Amino acid sequence: LGPGASSPPAAAPRSPPRADTRYIPLQLTHLARNLKYHDAENRCIELHSPDGIHSCILRAVDPQEATTWFNALHSAIGKSTQKALLDANRALVAIIGELKFIGWLSRRCSGEPNGRSSSESSDELDKWQSIFVAVTDREFRLYESAPWSVEAWSRPFECCPLVTTRLAGAGNTSTVGSNSSAQSSIFCVRCGTTRGVLSHWLRSETNRDMAAWARVLVQGCHTAIITQREFSFRCLYQGRPCQLIVHLDRGFTLLDSSLVGSGAPITKALWSFPFDKLKGSADDGNKLLFLDFAGGLEDGSGGAEIELDMECCPKPVVFVLHNCLSAKVHSLA
Structure with a gap:
């Protein structure tokens, strides 16, 4: 896990190796049930290596014994993960940045490029894959395997700022599939990007794990918003190049940026509204953002309904707005 490391550290057994004994390092091993091996009797435990290459399936005499072994392994792996x-x-x-939480989750496979649910059969909806997830002080990161070097940590296959990430809630039979045996441990994380909304249906192995992930994500999003406080987005307003500023304390401000080329400072505010004046917001999922403010504009032009061309998908603005409002409400609780 340090500089120059390229593979998991070898686990040195306390006793001499034996031909009839197999040693399995537990650090960053993925412990799961009903992931790659269908187990209708709930007697099996799956151990998948940190690199995702090797697997070990253990079968107990009965479900009670399987649960006992699962809990023991879960506790040991949890302690090694913290280390x-x-x-x-x-x-x-x-x-x-600082890692706040790491671990394995299962992600529902989807043929949709943005991760949205489609009209797949229940068999398709029950297909899951292992992913390693990390929440830093700034980002939500997904890896195909557990990173064992600085270079690997720097190369997630998906990375989204926490300020544009939201915990969307738990799954149900209509969205996740009625055959899932762990619906109570399923949750959805949505990321607002310039490509649209990326939705990740994730499954933890226990309710306690799901609660821990939910807490880290919600607190992480709020902390990221409070730390940065101000967010700037390029846009067009009535054909004029502008900057939309969303500030945690001051709300919305639209600055005229048409004078940037002349070297003049951007000081002209076309309009400004606090959050409590916002009556509603909407977007077309393509590039247009609609904001409806109470009171209208001071110069009387345009009324209270404002249309902004964000020049790309407006979802990052929408998610920042939602997280700002959520952080403000949470601070009052």
Whole structure:
């Protein structure tokens, strides 16, 4: 987990190796049930190596014994994961930020490029894949396998700022599939990007794990918003190039940026509204953002309904807005 590391550290057994014994390191191993091996009797436990290549399937005499072994392994892996997080932070804080939470989850496979649910059969809806997830102080990161080097930590296959990430809620039979045996441990994370909304249906192995992930995500999004406080987005307003400023305390301000080329400072505010004047917002999912404010504009032009051309998908603005409002409400609780 440190600089120069390229593979998982070898686990040295306390006793001499035996031909009839197999040693399985538990650090960052994915412990799961009903992931790659269908187990209708709930007697099996799956252990998948950190690199995702090797697997070990254990079958107990009955479901009770399987649960006992699962809980013991879950506790041991949880402790080793916390140690791995501390070790990784010593090498990574200056590179990707501080790791707040790491671990394995299962992600529902989807043929949709944006991760949205489609009219797939229930068999398709029940297909899951292992992903390693990390929440830093700034980002939500997804990896195909557990990173074992600084270079690997720097190359997630999906990365989204927490300020444009939202916990959307738990799954149900209409969205996740009626055959799932762990619906109570399923949750959805949505990321607003310039490509649209990326939806990740994720499954933890226990309700307690799901609660921990939910808490880290919600608190992380709020903390990221409070830390940055101000967010700027390029846009067009009535054909004029502008900057939309969303500020945690001051609300919305639209600045005229048409004078940027002349070297003049951007000081002219076309309009400004606090959050409590916002009556509603909408977007077309393509590039247009609609804001409806109470009171209208001071110069009387355009009324209270404002249309902004964000020149790309407006979802990042929408998610920042929702997280700002959520953080403000949470601070009052």
